[in-house]
Amino acid sequence: MYTVKIENVSKSYRKFQALHHIDLQIEKGLYGLLGPNGAGKSTLMNIISTILTWDEGRISVYGYDLKKDSHKVRELLGYLPQHFQAPGQFTGEEFLHYVASMKGMNNRQKRTIEVQRLLEQVNLTEHTHKKIKGYSGGMKRRLGIAQALIGQPKLIILDEPTAGLDPSERIRFRNVMERLGKEYTIILSTHILSDIETSCEHVGVINKGELLYQGETEKLASLAEGTVWEISVPISHYDEVEQAYTVLSSRREQEQMVFHVLSKAEPKHRATCVKPTLEDGYMALINGVIT
Amino acid sequence: MSGMFFRCRLFFKKWVSSIYGIALLAAIPIAAIILYHDFYYEETGKLLSLIFEQLAPIWLILILQRYFSIEFDSGFFTQVVTYPIARYKFLLERFLFACMLFFIMLGIIALVLTSIFGAIIWKAFLYTLPLYFFYSAVMLIGLVISKRSLGALLGGIFLFLLSFIGAPLLGQALQMIMLKYGSVIYFLEGKTGYAFADNDLYYYNRLMYMGFGIILFILALIKFQRKPV
């Protein structure tokens, strides 16, 4: 059962077309949205979050038409923008109460329970009474995540939620998401593939406003099967290799450089075909090595 | 110095490549032409007062605001102050750029008007300078306090309103709109023969604004120089 259905959606900012005929189906669980800077991820997410309108196509969320029943969708929605700002004069707790009230939670007791739960979830209990002005970058980000999760939304959209989080917070975040993903639909965009690799079952890859791939995460890696090569050359050949191939990674072994490169055909140098990772699959897709 | 020249050119280029910027610049001469053609003035002073004391300050406010907004509203100035340039110099530089634009435009108008009304235009222009300076200083204070061009804008507008509606409140000595009085024009023309006990007052009035302007200006620079962002 698909919870979010995007059919043939296009969007342009004045003359610049940011999304070209996107078709996307999303199920319950975690869904990763990948793509280079400027691909159109945020644009797409803003559209689903009812912030932006779009030019053509249809979107339905849990069976509601996004255009006609946007207020119904908002009842289901939790959203974290890429650049989250909160009024600095509030303390973290006040802010979450404020948001909760605007999300329709008017019972003070219930709200307090919910706010406490969320503060714990994002590990901000220590800072509840601090003004947001005094929050660090990561703390602000976590507050943003908390506000998105208020009211147990069925559709959670997180635009680069892990940017600026320290490793332990990222792990904590991942665990929360995995738990929520069992019940709810979560769409998140990120540039850190390891976030997605472990927790998202499905991903979509967008580049220049076009959908390049959608499907299971593992399959994205296997797409690059046969195009990732390991070559080992003397250090003096460094530049030569870099010019000839798309280099995925390199490491030094004594006097030799070992490269992982992308190539459709077998490279001229002595090379062995290796098993691609998710990253390799993504790079292959973006660089047009596979279609 | 060449760096400053480059920046000046860059800002100017940005200015003339936006519709709003061009419209703002064009507004000065256009309004002057309309005022000159469409209204009948019994006295030159009325026209001079309208152009120099009542409309020009609006332009000054808008031009300064736009210059300030480029770096302050985007928050970029927090970055700029980490560069190896003294903070006050940075502020002064932006201010000078804006003033240059303003005075070039107003200078052109003064030049044209001089060919019609004679040297009194220049005298009136010079007579209004302290007022412009005071306006800018107030805007600068607003800017450094609020760290947004909004502060500057509100400061300027408040002063502008005061010059109109607050005139009776300011009393004779602090009047901002002066040129409309015939006796002030006489004073500027250096006419004597009648008793104008107020002559000193016209003089001190502008000295006062100049003085306040300098004090506020320096205060703004000091505050900006000192205060961590």
Add this chain to the structure above:
Amino acid sequence: MKQLKNNFQYEWLLLIRNKFLAIPIVINIIAWVYVLYEKSLLGSGTTVENQFYTYFIWILLLNLFLIGIIAVYIVNRDRDSKFEQLAMTYQVKNWQWLTGKWLIAQVYGQILTVLTVMIQIIWFFTAPMTAAEVLKQSIYTFAQMGGAFLIIVSFGFLCAVLIPNIFSYLAIPALIIVSVFLPFDYTGMALEFDNPRLHLLTPFDFMFVGKPYEGIWGIERVFQSTLIHQMAVIVIAILVFAFILFIFKRNRRSKGEKQLLLALLSITTAMAIVISFIRFTDYNQGFKQYVETGNFYIDTLLSDYKRGTEEEYYEDINKYYDEMQDDEHYDFSIEISDLDILLKEDHQLEATNQLTIKNNGEEAADEVLLTLNHQLNITACHSERELSCSADGDFITLTLAQPIQPNEEFEMKLTYGGEILQYFDEGSGESAFIDKRRVFLPKSAGWYPLIGKRTLFQVLEDEQLYVKFQIRNTRLVEDFPTQYNVSLQSEGVEVPLLMSIPKTENGKFTGTTKHGLELIGGNMVEQEVAGIRVISHPQLQESMSSIVNKYHQAWAGLKEWFDLDLMPKTIAVLPNNQYYNQVQNMTEDFYLLNEDTVYGEGIEEYIVNDLYLQVLRSGIPHPETFSDGGSSEEADFYDRIIFDELFNWSIYYQMEKESFTKYNTDQDWGTKYDQKIERIKEMEKQGDEYLLAFTRYLYDASNKLGNSKEFNIERLADAFEKEMKE
């Protein structure tokens, strides 16, 4: 609702935690402290109301600006920080989101209103005022300020929603200037482009010139119409807000919300139209009557007049009015006038007048003319002599069957009545009225029969004014005194009534005067100072007694040194506007003081100027300056100035006993003047009395020689010194 309460609470938190938002409150407090400081400078020479309302408009305007800016800021804040965008993904309804902000801006504004009203109440209780009066005044302030803030917040929101950038802030001063500037600059003469009806389009009722407070009449005139005006303002404020809700993020609005808003919009629109219409007609009938009056009396004598510079223009106009003064001689006089008057609320007047008319001329006549305002209708006209009455406009012609011989008298009786309500300044003030708590029937209203054919108003065409004419009162000075016996009754009038002639017993006034009758009712008292009857606001009693004493000294001095008997029997202290309206027909019998200028420092200078003008107006030969044509036949400019100075000093001297040199220190007329003044200073060494005598000598010379070359101070001084030595 609960949701709204929450939003409101959190907006409130944001508000009180923003340090910049304390600025307006601080500014207000500073402003009031300044006002109180100024007040202590001025002393308590005037009423507390006068002081309060002098500053009230300023403080109102200042706050209007601040509150408007804050309203814009409250909307822009969350939009600029992008938080609004995020909030728009919540379930919160548009109306809840905006109403929370709107209410908080309103609360902020009303805090300032309450602050002002509290200051007013405390201040007013320091004066002897009844609680009811204080309450009324505070209701007025509350309505004016509260309504103004209500609507400026709505418009602030509208600007912020419509203009999504920093320029939304500019819209506030622009709006204030557009709406307030015309009435603000208004001096009672609306120029061609300035339709006075547009003065209604202000966030507070601005239908007055200067300030709403009118001395002995308080705020009675404006009170009711202000309440209506502010009611309209409140409804429009809600209407505008409903409109904002209607256009805000339309795609986010639910159907139910839309229908509710449409309902609210239509209800408020209907109410706004009805109330605005009531307010408009309320004003417009006054304006219409003003125009009617103008057209009734209009005089096209100067229609082909060409305007010069402003100064020249005013000079010409004044000259014209001087020439047109209604001082024409008429041979008949009213010897005795017994007047029974009944005043009724709503400006109604009924009167019976028994007149004894005498022919003072040398010839017999069979026609006698009287003047009575055409607003009043004559219902009966009797006489034991056979006569017929006919009215045409303001004039009544009595045609007698038998001519009336020189020195012969006859009696007659007139009964008349009607509405007497007159306006000045495009209807933004009333110059003759009978109301519950305020009555004013000046002589110039023509409310009782005057002898002869008198012009009640001088109306002059003026292309530069919106109404195309200007109105002035004429100077109705009679040739012969009349003995008036007035019996006064009133229905529905709640304030004490006084006349320009003394009261003998309850409701009876008797006196002989050339000036005629003025009837005043309001919050006032009568006292006697140095033999002069003084009518003023009760709070002015004390300061008036010292001021009138000063006047008395000056008048006594004029009599002693120049034989000018200008001392009046009665002085009335009128509010600013009425003073300017009536000043034309001040006479030696009845003198007016302007409430606004008769206090504070420099009262002596004020008195000097006032009396100098009185001398000019009284038609007595007087020092004459400032007609500097520069012709070779005229006296030297500096000579005339020096004479003027001396004359003024001699009035000043009666009060302050200050030497001429000291009095003259600030004068800066150039070197030629300084040379000439040396001679005077030389003479001063002989004593102040000596110089006074010389001034008298110059005065006589000036009366004889006029403005001719002969009038040469140097030569006159020589002659005077010679005379003194002998």
